[in-house]
Amino acid sequence: MSRAIVFSSLLALISLGLTLTYLTTKVPNFAHGAFVAVGAYVTLTAVEIWQTNPYIFLIVAFIVGGLTALTQYIIVFKPLMRKGSTVVGLMITTIAIEFILLAIINIYADYLSRTFKIRSRYFLLSSYDLSIGGQRGLLFIAPVLTACTVILLYLILTKTKFGVAMRAAIESPSLASVVGININMVYAVSWFISGGLGALSGALLPLWFPGNPDMGSRMIVSAFAASIIGGQLSIYGAVLGGFVIGLAELLGTSTLASWFGAGVIPYRPLVPLIAIVITLLVAPKGLMGINWNKLLKSLRKRVSKNSLQARSDVQ
Amino acid sequence: MSNPGSSKLIALLIIGLVIGAGAGYVLGGQPFAGWYSPEEYQTAAAAEIAAAAAAAAVAAEAARTAMIGAGFESPVTSSITGTVKLGGLFCFTGALATFGENEFEAAQLAVTHVNAFLDAAGYSWDLAIEAEDTALGAGGDALEALESLYARGIKLIIGPLASSEVRAIKGYCDQEKILAISQSSTAPDLAIAGDYIYRFCPSDKNGQGPALGRILAISGIKYVIPVTRNDAWGTGLEAAVKLRFESLGGTFLEGILYAETATEFSLEASDLATKVSNAIALYGTDEVAVLHISFEEVTAFFTAAAAYDILDDIKWFGSDGTAQSGAMTENPTVAAFAAAVDYPCTIFAPAKSAKFEMVRQNGQTVLGRDPDSYSYSVYDIVWCYALSICMGDSIDVTDVRDNMLAPGVLTNYFGASGSIDLDANGDRKAGDYFIWEITEADGEYSWTLAGTWILSTDTVMWE
Numbered sequence: 001m002s003r004a005i006v007f008s009s010l011l012a013l014i015s016l017g018l019t020l021t022y023l024t025t026k027v028p029n030f031a032h033g034a035f036v037a038v039g040a041y042v043t044l045t046a047v048e049i050w051q052t053n054p055y056i057f058l059i060v061a062f063i064v065g066g067l068t069a070l071t072q073y074i075i076v077f078k079p080l081m082r083k084g085s086t087v088v089g090l091m092i093t094t095i096a097i098e099f100i101l102l103a104i105i106n107i108y109a110d111y112l113s114r115t116f117k118i119r120s121r122y123f124l125l126s127s128y129d130l131s132i133g134g135q136r137g138l139l140f141i142a143p144v145l146t147a148c149t150v151i152l153l154y155l156i157l158t159k160t161k162f163g164v165a166m167r168a169a170i171e172s173p174s175l176a177s178v179v180g181i182n183i184n185m186v187y188a189v190s191w192f193i194s195g196g197l198g199a200l201s202g203a204l205l206p207l208w209f210p211g212n213p214d215m216g217s218r219m220i221v222s223a224f225a226a227s228i229i230g231g232q233l234s235i236y237g238a239v240l241g242g243f244v245i246g247l248a249e250l251l252g253t254s255t256l257a258s259w260f261g262a263g264v265i266p267y268r269p270l271v272p273l274i275a276i277v278i279t280l281l282v283a284p285k286g287l288m289g290i291n292w293n294k295l296l297k298s299l300r301k302r303v304s305k306n307s308l309q310a311r312s313d314v315q
Numbered sequence: 316m317s318n319p320g321s322s323k324l325i326a327l328l329i330i331g332l333v334i335g336a337g338a339g340y341v342l343g344g345q346p347f348a349g350w351y352s353p354e355e356y357q358t359a360a361a362a363e364i365a366a367a368a369a370a371a372a373v374a375a376e377a378a379r380t381a382m383i384g385a386g387f388e389s390p391v392t393s394s395i396t397g398t399v400k401l402g403g404l405f406c407f408t409g410a411l412a413t414f415g416e417n418e419f420e421a422a423q424l425a426v427t428h429v430n431a432f433l434d435a436a437g438y439s440w441d442l443a444i445e446a447e448d449t450a451l452g453a454g455g456d457a458l459e460a461l462e463s464l465y466a467r468g469i470k471l472i473i474g475p476l477a478s479s480e481v482r483a484i485k486g487y488c489d490q491e492k493i494l495a496i497s498q499s500s501t502a503p504d505l506a507i508a509g510d511y512i513y514r515f516c517p518s519d520k521n522g523q524g525p526a527l528g529r530i531l532a533i534s535g536i537k538y539v540i541p542v543t544r545n546d547a548w549g550t551g552l553e554a555a556v557k558l559r560f561e562s563l564g565g566t567f568l569e570g571i572l573y574a575e576t577a578t579e580f581s582l583e584a585s586d587l588a589t590k591v592s593n594a595i596a597l598y599g600t601d602e603v604a605v606l607h608i609s610f611e612e613v614t615a616f617f618t619a620a621a622a623y624d625i626l627d628d629i630k631w632f633g634s635d636g637t638a639q640s641g642a643m644t645e646n647p648t649v650a651a652f653a654a655a656v657d658y659p660c661t662i663f664a665p666a667k668s669a670k671f672e673m674v675r676q677n678g679q680t681v682l683g684r685d686p687d688s689y690s691y692s693v694y695d696i697v698w699c700y701a702l703s704i705c706m707g708d709s710i711d712v713t714d715v716r717d718n719m720l721a722p723g724v725l726t727n728y729f730g731a732s733g734s735i736d737l738d739a740n741g742d743r744k745a746g747d748y749f750i751w752e753i754t755e756a757d758g759e760y761s762w763t764l765a766g767t768w769i770l771s772t773d774t775v776m777w778e
Contacts, residue, residue: 003581003619075327106408113416117683119645121412122578124614127647210578210615213408218578254582262586266545266574 001251002139006208008246009142010201012239013149014219015226017197019238021069022227023170024190025077027087030094032223033216034101035065035195039202040211041108041120047128048118054128055141058203065199066192072097073191078184098217105213121213125206138207145204149197150239166190222249225272229279231286240287245272393708395440401700402464403446404474404484404495410451410575410610411476413641414687417678418498419446421690421731422473424677425697433701442701445469451477451610458483465493470712473696476689477610478502478548479575485512494712496699498692501635502551506740511712513741515692515732516663519548522745523635524555526661526768527606530750531556531632532563533775537602540590541570542583542609542616544636549575549608552634556606568594570606578612584619584626592625605631607658613637617649627652633660638751639762641684650760653753659765664747665691666733674731688732688749695730702728745770 039061046057109120130137157163230241406415447460457480472495503520638660678686703719766777
């Protein structure tokens with residue numbers, strides 16, 4: 001259960017960043033996993049080279065991840081969007097960027113290994129975690145960090161001028177630019193935040209799961225599933241989706257394994273894929289896109305209709 | 316009309332490339348300002364190396380000189396000129412990254428020594444390695460890497476490491492007549508005569524399988540729960556151990572087969588805890604053991620397993636996939652769990668000699684750790700290729716292969732891993748196996764040689 005909570009919390013952060021870029025530029029960013037790996041290597045550097053606690057370097061990881069995403073936006077996306085590139089074209093570009101970032105991270109991992117003689121692949125930093133009440137610190141810190149991030153984002157988006165401008169730009173970029181909102185600035189900041197959130201999650205992942213240059217790429221399917229389940233146009237849905245997918249992957253597979261044997265465990269990666277299919281078929285706008293009031297009303301109507309029918313049958 | 320925006324972009328790209336290249340050149344091997352210098356990290360290692368060299372009473376330079384020769388009175392003549400390239404399929408990233416790094420450094424050391432020998436002997440060619448990353452378990456493709464080497468005209472290959480990778484390239488090698496010598500592929504089903512794959516390590520069917528089966532029996536274990544990596548090597552080794560163990564009266568219980576791409580094992584650990592609990596209830600703790608056949612994903616598995624108290628109530632056994640793994644001793648949680656369950660791991664035992672010590676010291680100098688047993692085989696693979704080329708004055712694959720096999724180079728060659736005697740399938744004949752365990756001393760965890768399984772007597776000599 002503890003691993004499920006940690007995994008879900010960190011997955012929620014990743015999918016939150018992914019949804020943010022989709023909200024603004026309407027492009028699913030396949031390079032988002034690389035930001036996760038960037039965060040992990042910031043933590044590795046801090047812990048092994050500077051011998052500091054990994055939690056102190058979270059802000060550095062956020063900034064480095066944010067700058068990486070911002071660079072991607074400024075150098076690649078902005079010019080391509082200005083030239084009128086299609087969504088499909090931009091999506092394919094993100095795949096190319098993912099390869100480039102993965103190569104850069106691998107080069108950095110080689111540099112760490114050769115120069116500082118530290119393990120830079122399949123590294124596990126669990127021994128650097130804090131202990132809180134006899135339990136590993138990340139068990140408490142991960143969900144708290146996710147909650148704080150959501151609250152902070154809510155405050156920024158609803159209580160600040162910039163946040164309101166961002167929401168306006170998301171709703172209608174053309175109208176927002178007419179009223180004087182700098183759309184490019186809004187997009188740039190949202191990409192920065194997106195990359196930062198990915199890196200934030202990546203900075204904590206090696207405290208529980210092995211770190212590797214491709215660790216983010218391995219989680220990208222789960223992140224997309226979380227984003228789709230929650231609702232691709234809702235950042236709160238992304239968090240909800242993260243917990244749904246994270247718990248389903250770990251607890252759901254564990255339950256199935258207890259019923260059908262350990263042979264189902266290797267099929268764990270199917271869980272997010274099946275979730276994507278079901279969501280797109282049943283509720284394409286995700287959980288946050290469902291009109292719950294209407295659904296509850298129709299369910300109540302059906303229940304009362306059935307009970308009336310049952311009473312009349314008895315009479 | 317030129318677009319000022321795209322001109323700026325191109326200019327920025329060029330500037331970025333120039334800065335990046337310059338930074339890479341300047342920083343190559345240099346830490347960023349304000350960080351601890353590499354020397355500070357290497358000072359302690361250098362002291363240990365010096366102490367080890369003194370203790371072993373081996374002068375690396377003397378050994379090198381003795382091996383390569385002091386020179387020839389009259390230079391040999393050879394029709395080969397230029398650089399002869401060997402292809403290296405190493406796992407630099409992925410589940411065997413530590414082993415890949417170790418073995419690449421051993422190969423580089425061999426190339427240095429070979430070239431010194433060739434120069435002293437008057438040959439007008441030299442040797443070089445072109446390495447490709449097979450990235451086992453990290454999205455890599457050994458066959459693709461091999462095709463890339465073959466496209467450059469390279470047909471003499473070192474590696475690959477893993478049996479699954481050997482299986483992937485075998486058909487292509489046989490078809491295109493590419494000679495590949497693997498230092499560490501041990502899967503029994505790849506012991507095939509007449510193909511273009513040779514292995515300078517014993518097959519698990521004849522070596523590690525019987526060794527582990529005997530070690531389990533000697534340790535008083537009667538019931539084994541296998542936890543196996545689902546690839547050619549893992550399943551082959553499990554089958555070999557099971558065959559031997561059951562012939563000695565033991566029983567294999569239902570185990571766990573996990574995907575080779577898995578990196579998170581909470582589900583497997585939970586399931587294993589249930590199985591172990593049931594087994595202990597039936598048979599007691601002394602007669603039940605876990606046989607864990609894994610690569611370096613063992614760190615993630617042990618981290619998950621450490622959460623279950625019942626899992627350290629019984630003994631665990633490992634294999635060459637984890638023996639001497641630096642990843643385990645560097646993580647206190649993993650090391651503590653391994654020490655608690657003993658976790659004896661077998662690995663092929665190279666014969667110790669001055670050449671062995673030279674390769675070991677090189678590993679310490681370059682990477683700060685002792686290389687794994689298969690690094691010594693890599694060193695020998697490079698030398699065997701070079702000597703075979705010299706013998707036949709030819710880089711043709713068939714000539715190199717024929718000159719290498721008995722009564723060729725291998726007949727008299729004694730290398731860093733000892734004598735290399737191949738069986739009819741082109742695999743090294745079985746030998747002794749070291750048994751390594753993680754032990755704790757003064758709060759530090761390290762691999763300690765616990766014993767050796769002796770092939771000739773099928774017994775274990777404990778340290």
